[in-house]
Amino acid sequence: MKFAxxxxxxxNCEMDLYNAIKDIIKEEVELVSYxxxxxxxxxxxxxxxxxxxxDYLRSGAIxxxxxxxxxxxxxxxxxKPVLGICNGFQILTEAGLLPGSLQKNVSAKFxxxxxxxxVNNNHSLFSSEYQKGQLIxxxxxxxxxxxxxxxxxxxxxIAHDQIVFKYTNNPNGSVDNIAGxxxxxxxxxxxxxxxxRAVEDVLGSSDGKGVFQSIVKHIKSRGVIYE
Amino acid sequence: MNKVAExxxxxxxxxxxxxxxxxxxxxxxxxxxxxxxxxxxLPNYTEVGLFSGMWSEHCSYKNSKPVLKKFFTKGKHxxxxxxxxxxxxxxxxxxxxxxxxxxxxxxSAVEPFQGATTGVGGILRDIFSMGARPIASLDSLRFAEPxxxxxxxxxxxxxxxxxxxxxxxxxxxxxxxxxxDDAYAHNPLVNVMSVGLMDLDKIEVGAxxxxxxxxxxxxxxxxxxxxxxxxxxxxxxxxxHESQRSAVQVGDPFEEKLVMEACLDVxxxxxxxxxxxxxxxxxxxxxxxxxxxxxxxxxxxxxxxxLVPQREAGMSAFELMLSESQERMLLxxxxxxxxxxxxxxxxxxxxxxxxxxxxxxxQYRLLHHGKLVADVPVDSLAAQAPVYHRESAVPExxxxxxxxxxxxxxxxxxxxxxxxxxxxxxxSKESIYETYDTQVQTNTVVAPGSDAAVVRxxxxxxxxxxxxxxxxxxxxxNPRIGGQMAVAEAARNIVASGATPLGITDCLNFGNPEKPDxxxxxxxxxxxxxxxxxxxxxxxxxxxxxxxxxxxNVPIYPTPMVGMVGLIKGIDHITTxxxxxxxxxxxxxxxxxxxxxxxxxxxxxxxQIFGQLFDFDLDYELKIQxxxxxxxxxxxxxxxxxxxxxxxxxxxxxxxxxxQLGVELASDLTVADFFSESQSRFVVSVPQDKQAAFEQxxxxxxxxxxxxxxxNHFFVQASDGYFDLDSxxxxxxWKGALACRLK
Numbered sequence: 001m002k003f004a005x006x007x008x009x010x011x012n013c014e015m016d017l018y019n020a021i022k023d024i025i026k027e028e029v030e031l032v033s034y035x036x037x038x039x040x041x042x043x044x045x046x047x048x049x050x051x052x053x054x055d056y057l058r059s060g061a062i063x064x065x066x067x068x069x070x071x072x073x074x075x076x077x078x079x080k081p082v083l084g085i086c087n088g089f090q091i092l093t094e095a096g097l098l099p100g101s102l103q104k105n106v107s108a109k110f111x112x113x114x115x116x117x118x119v120n121n122n123h124s125l126f127s128s129e130y131q132k133g134q135l136i137x138x139x140x141x142x143x144x145x146x147x148x149x150x151x152x153x154x155x156x157x158i159a160h161d162q163i164v165f166k167y168t169n170n171p172n173g174s175v176d177n178i179a180g181x182x183x184x185x186x187x188x189x190x191x192x193x194x195x196x197r198a199v200e201d202v203l204g205s206s207d208g209k210g211v212f213q214s215i216v217k218h219i220k221s222r223g224v225i226y227e
Numbered sequence: 228m229n230k231v232a233e234x235x236x237x238x239x240x241x242x243x244x245x246x247x248x249x250x251x252x253x254x255x256x257x258x259x260x261x262x263x264x265x266x267x268x269l270p271n272y273t274e275v276g277l278f279s280g281m282w283s284e285h286c287s288y289k290n291s292k293p294v295l296k297k298f299f300t301k302g303k304h305x306x307x308x309x310x311x312x313x314x315x316x317x318x319x320x321x322x323x324x325x326x327x328x329x330x331x332x333x334x335s336a337v338e339p340f341q342g343a344t345t346g347v348g349g350i351l352r353d354i355f356s357m358g359a360r361p362i363a364s365l366d367s368l369r370f371a372e373p374x375x376x377x378x379x380x381x382x383x384x385x386x387x388x389x390x391x392x393x394x395x396x397x398x399x400x401x402x403x404x405x406x407x408d409d410a411y412a413h414n415p416l417v418n419v420m421s422v423g424l425m426d427l428d429k430i431e432v433g434a435x436x437x438x439x440x441x442x443x444x445x446x447x448x449x450x451x452x453x454x455x456x457x458x459x460x461x462x463x464x465x466x467x468h469e470s471q472r473s474a475v476q477v478g479d480p481f482e483e484k485l486v487m488e489a490c491l492d493v494x495x496x497x498x499x500x501x502x503x504x505x506x507x508x509x510x511x512x513x514x515x516x517x518x519x520x521x522x523x524x525x526x527x528x529x530x531x532x533x534l535v536p537q538r539e540a541g542m543s544a545f546e547l548m549l550s551e552s553q554e555r556m557l558l559x560x561x562x563x564x565x566x567x568x569x570x571x572x573x574x575x576x577x578x579x580x581x582x583x584x585x586x587x588x589x590q591y592r593l594l595h596h597g598k599l600v601a602d603v604p605v606d607s608l609a610a611q612a613p614v615y616h617r618e619s620a621v622p623e624x625x626x627x628x629x630x631x632x633x634x635x636x637x638x639x640x641x642x643x644x645x646x647x648x649x650x651x652x653x654x655s656k657e658s659i660y661e662t663y664d665t666q667v668q669t670n671t672v673v674a675p676g677s678d679a680a681v682v683r684x685x686x687x688x689x690x691x692x693x694x695x696x697x698x699x700x701x702x703x704x705n706p707r708i709g710g711q712m713a714v715a716e717a718a719r720n721i722v723a724s725g726a727t728p729l730g731i732t733d734c735l736n737f738g739n740p741e742k743p744d745x746x747x748x749x750x751x752x753x754x755x756x757x758x759x760x761x762x763x764x765x766x767x768x769x770x771x772x773x774x775x776x777x778x779x780n781v782p783i784y785p786t787p788m789v790g791m792v793g794l795i796k797g798i799d800h801i802t803t804x805x806x807x808x809x810x811x812x813x814x815x816x817x818x819x820x821x822x823x824x825x826x827x828x829x830x831x832x833x834x835q836i837f838g839q840l841f842d843f844d845l846d847y848e849l850k851i852q853x854x855x856x857x858x859x860x861x862x863x864x865x866x867x868x869x870x871x872x873x874x875x876x877x878x879x880x881x882x883x884x885x886x887q888l889g890v891e892l893a894s895d896l897t898v899a900d901f902f903s904e905s906q907s908r909f910v911v912s913v914p915q916d917k918q919a920a921f922e923q924x925x926x927x928x929x930x931x932x933x934x935x936x937x938x939n940h941f942f943v944q945a946s947d948g949y950f951d952l953d954s955x956x957x958x959x960x961w962k963g964a965l966a967c968r969l970k
């Protein structure tokens with residue numbers, strides 16, 4: 001099983017994801033440049049946090065035009081898992097792989113701290129290792145984490161059980177306390193909190209491991225999908 | 228060419244006759260030196276510019292060099308001491324820790340956001356130019372107490388600038404210190420420390436050697452920002468010259484990230500092609516190239532300024548050489564390897580251009596529009612800058628200082644404690660540090676809020692403890708002892724976190740060295756710091772000097788920021804300041820005396836700082852630190868916290884906040900003693916089953932106070948009164964004070 005960690009100019013959590021997969025989850029992992037045009041050979045794609053293109057124009061707005069994006073869209077439509085964290089979530093909404101958008105935090109400030117999330121849905125391929133309603137502690141670190149969508153989209157997200165993680169103490173103004181959502185097919189997750197920062201007790205929490213373990217379990221149980 | 232932008236430069240004769248060099252920061256004496264001893268002719272406009280930048284205090288250390296020679300810089304683990312971009316200490320396993328601090332006081336005073344961003348950017352370039360990957364930054368900030376909306380805006384913009392730059396480039400801001408005193412009203416201090424990690428077999432040096440090798444310009448285009456900023460940084464502010472905004476640069480962390488990754492790629496994967504690499508920091512292109520040329524020794528250098536990437540049309544040679552546009556580096560690349568190196572930068576979308584070569588001879592020559600615009604001996608700019616031995620005289624306020632210690636007036640101990648917890652210097656800095664990404668790179672074990680930050684070294688059973696400290700009030704009352712205390716407190720922070728000190732960096736923030744009473748403070752402080760460094764075996768490996776921090780002839784408190792790094796050998800030795808669980812025993816280690824002159828309670832009750840500083844004994848300090856280290860290594864402690872501003876009672880309160888616990892304590896100290904700031908003390912907690920082992924180890928230096936509780940009750944009985952309040956109320960005051968005052 002092999003994870004791809006996409007790397008854009010200005011990404012800065014790519015090594016954190018890489019290390020989490022390699023050292024803690026103990027699966028194969030490779031960095032993939034934004035200049036590549038294929039994701040052949042990978043079982044899951046991870047889009048790291050950071051400030052792709054300095055967040056200039058709008059977070060994720062420029063990265064979305066990278067050569068790798070069409071390959072990512074194809075990868076997603078083939079049903080393979082795609083996880084975007086923080087700036088990765090922003091890129092996924094900009095690329096049209098997830099609905100809604102991420103706006104500036106209501107405080108207008110960057111916030112970095114641990115937040116308690118509730119697992120709203122544990123039958124997604126990203127959350128099966130958690131209990132529904134389980135409280136988990138994950139760090140957030142973002143300036144543009146305020147999830148916004150219109151009422152109709154929100155109704156649809158709820159109707160299709162697409163809201164995977166919610167904040168218990170909304171730190172950024174997100175609609176319906178949303179911290180992470182999946183697409184309707186259930187194979188693309190975007191989340192603002194950083195599960196890769198919470199995979200070792202020495203760093204304060206291991207609650208993020210479940211996200212990656214869920215992906216691994218899903219891939220192992222489903223078997224390999226060829227292109 | 229753009230006619231508007233074309234400038235008519237003064238002729239060499241006009242510069243001499245109208246003394247135009249003065250406005251660039253050169254004295255009459257220095258101009259004579261250039262004319263008569265260095266060039267033996269009249270320097271032209273560009274050349275005067277080169278000298279004004281290179282001979283500024285910021286680049287040449289001309290006023291501080293004799294003082295800096297007093298620093299203790301030796302140590303068996305020092306790989307590189309002061310002199311290069313940053314110092315390096317060997318931490319075993321072929322790993323080196325690289326660190327340095329830099330001040331950005333003057334730019335931040337005029338344009339707080341950009342001043343702070345470019346401070347972060349500059350220090351990071353110093354770290355990665357050594358071949359190290361930056362792993363952590365810290366910020367040491369000094370402000371006046373915010374009173375007006377403008378004051379609040381100013382502080383928020385400084386913090387926002389640090390946040391914007393550090394977060395974007397992906398280097399965690401893991402700690403620092405912030406204190407408030409009106410002594411910094413017109414000269415706020417913005418000091419940034421950065422720490423990097425490297426493989427010791429990949430050290431890079433900022434030198435250009437070998438005739439024919441190429442000088443490669445890397446990074447952002449050069450614009451008209453920050454022209455001659457190094458000279459600007461070496462001026463004093465006064466109320467007549469409020470607007471000097473053009474001397475401030477603009478930061479672009481995204482570009483820096485690209486430049487950093489490309490430079491580390493060249494250093495790690497193209498070592499055979501690279502001769503030297505240096506940050507274009509203060510005094511921009513001239514400083515980086517002249518220093519590179521001078522350090523290599525024995526060769527000259529020729530640059531063609533037409534090849535320098537330029538953001539604006541019609542820039543003069545003076546502007547190109549003195550611009551401090553950010554995110555730029557200078558490389559010396561072995562002849563024949565240019566394409567290989569340029570390709571690395573091209574792949575990452577970073578400008579990289581060959582702009583000149585190492586030449587025969589010793590001249591530093593600049594060509595612009597086909598003309599030779601400067602031709603000076605390369606050493607005259609860097610190595611041969613003048614050095615001044617300044618006069619020293621005891622300041623008036625120290626001559627008749629009262630030897631008696633101030634006696635706090637405390638009618639209601641609980642009320643006084645509440646007031647203390649709400650002092651901005653004491654209160655939680657969470658509203659500042661929660662805007663910093665403290666965790667990126669996933670190595671931060673102890674984030675801001677404990678004595679020292681702790682960053683683990685991945686794949687090794689070790690970690691680094693990092694802290695910044697200084698209390699300018701102590702130095703104001705006694706620069707020598709205060710200098711010792713600054714290093715000692717940093718060391719206590721390092722020791723409390725389970726580490727042993729490795730070394731320090733510093734930012735020497737002082738007043739005007741040309742005034743004997745202000746020079747005295749610098750000279751004495753350095754001697755005091757050096758004495759402590761030697762005692763703790765923590766050599767000075769790098770640093771920075773920021774002089775002329777005075778406004779309308781009143782200097783700041785002498786404030787030599789100490790940035791210390793320590794090594795934790797074994798992740799399980801990492802200790803934090805928080806009490807861990809009810810039932811644990813609370814002790815104070817170290818003697819409590821009357822330490823009130825210069826203390827927070829003196830300031831709080833009188834609005835002033837006065838009298839002779841209280842006593843301090845370096846030997847006793849070291850003894851106490853060793854006891855704490857032994858207790859941690861024997862796994863006897865649950866928590867350890869250094870006692871500093873606000874005294875013992877404040878340290879106890881801070882220890883309860885992390886896990887929202889209470890205490891029930893009693894002591895034969897007086898209520899006032901609980902606010903004493905006498906040094907060499909720690910508050911620790913010990914599990915009950917370790918009591919005997921702990922007491923045997925520490926002996927008569929430990930005084931048991933009582934127990935940690937979990938009943939939301941903070942109760943401390945003193946000999947003449949008691950502190951009694953709900954723990955959550957104490958926490959709310961401490962946590963809310965700063966956020967509230969910045970709203």
